[in-house]
Amino acid sequence: MVKTAVVYGAGQTGRGYVTRYLKEKGYQIMFIEKNKQLIQYLNEDGGYAIHFYHKDRTPVLISHFHAYSLADELRPLLLEADLVITSVGEENLHEVATSLTKHLTENEIPQLLTCENGINPASVLKRSLQKNMATDKDFLVSQTAVFCSTVNIDETRLDILSQNETYFPYDAEGFKGALDFDGAVPVTDFENFLKRKIYTYNCLAGLISYLGYVKGYRIYSEAANDPEISEIMELLLKELNPALADYFNIPLEEQQAFSQKALAKFKDQFILDYVIKNGRAARRKLGSTERIYAPYQILRERNYSTEIMALVAGAALTYLEMIEYEGENFDPSKELSETLHLDEQNDFIKQSVAFYRQIKNEEESLRLLNLLEN
C-alpha cells in the first residue's frame, strides 16, 4: 500500500531536502504551506526539480503532490498520514501544533518528525501539542539534524539547489519502529547530538553570516573565505574545540575533525548560499540554548576567551536591527535582556552591546580584528 507523508512547510528544506527521501520510498507527498503564492505555484506546476551543487547527482524530479493551506480542511489528509514532517523553522512549530490540534484529537496524532535547527525542536513541538491539548501524553515526535544546505533557484518558481547529502540521522526515542528512508540512522540522546551540531557547525555558520553581514557580503562562501573572518574562526576554534570536547566528553581530535568538516563546507564556493538567509531568525539564534550564547557560556565556564562570541552577538544585533526591525525602534540592551532573560548589566549583554556600537560607529572603515583585544 502506498504510504502518505504530509510535509508542513514547502520551503527550501521541506521541498528540496525532505521530499527526495520520501520519493525514494514511494511516499505520496502532500504539503501544508502558509505562503499563498507558493501553494499556487505548487498546484499549478505540479512538479519541480532538485538540482545538486556539485553536479554529482542526477536532478531529482518531484511530482504528484498537492499543496494545502493552513485554512483548508486538513482532517482527512492528516488522518491518512503515515508520517508528518515539519520544516517551518523552530519558531513556527507552535503554529503546526495549533493546526494539528484543530483537526485531530490527542489519540489521532500521527508519527511526527521535525527537520529544524534547534537543540530539541521535537520537544518544542511536543510541549506545544501537550499545552494545546491539556495533556501529558507522550506524542511520537522524532527529529533529524539537517546538515544539508538548500536554496531556492530564484530564477525559477519552484526549483531547488541542494547538497547531495544522504545521511539522515533521526531521534530513535521519538520514533515508533524504524524510519524507512535510505540513509536513515537511528541515534539515541538526540538532544546531545543536536547540541553538538548547533554549538559547532551552526556556531561557525552564525559567525560567518553575522560578521559577513556587517562586512557587506551577500554570498556566504565569500564571507567564509574573507581573510579576517577566516582568522577569527581559527582563533575561536583554538579554544572552542577543547571547550566543546570537554563539555561533550569526546576526544579533542574528533571535535577538531567535526569543526574542520563544517569549515571546509562553508568555504566551498560551489555551495551557493546567502549571508542574509543564514542570518535569519536572529532573535532565535541569540537565545540562551542557541549557537552564540551557549558556546559563550561553555567557553566562559572553562576560562577561555569569550570576546569572539560577544562580537558575533554584536553583529547579530546589527543584523536584527537592520533586517528584522528595518532600522526602527531598536534597543539592543533591552532586546538581548528580553531574549536571554538576563539583566541589562549582565557581562555578555554589556560586551555584545559595546561591540554592536563599535560596529555601527565604524561602518565603512570596520576592521573586525582591531575590535578584538586578545
Ligand SMILES: NC(=O)C1=CN([C@@H]2O[C@H](COP(=O)(O)OP(=O)(O)OC[C@H]3O[C@@H](n4cnc5c(N)ncnc54)[C@H](O)[C@@H]3O)[C@@H](O)[C@H]2O)C=CC1
Ligand atoms: N535551507 C537550509 O539550508 C537549511 C534549513 N534548515 C532548517 O529547515 C527549516 C526550514 O528552513 P528553510 O526551508 O530554509 O526555510 P524556508 O523559509 O525556505 O521554508 C519554510 C517554509 O515554511 C513555511 N511555514 C512557516 N510556518 C508555517 C506553518 N505554520 N505551516 C506551514 N508552513 C509554514 C513558510 O511559508 C516557508 O515556505 C528551518 O528549521 C531551518 O533551520 C536546516 C539546515 C539547512
Ligand SMILES: O=P(O)(O)OC[C@H]1O[C@](O)(CO)[C@@H](O)[C@@H]1O
Ligand atoms: O534556520 P537556520 O538555523 O538558519 O538554518 C538554516 C541553515 O543551517 C545550515 O545548515 C547551517 O547553518 C545552513 O546551510 C542553513 O542555511
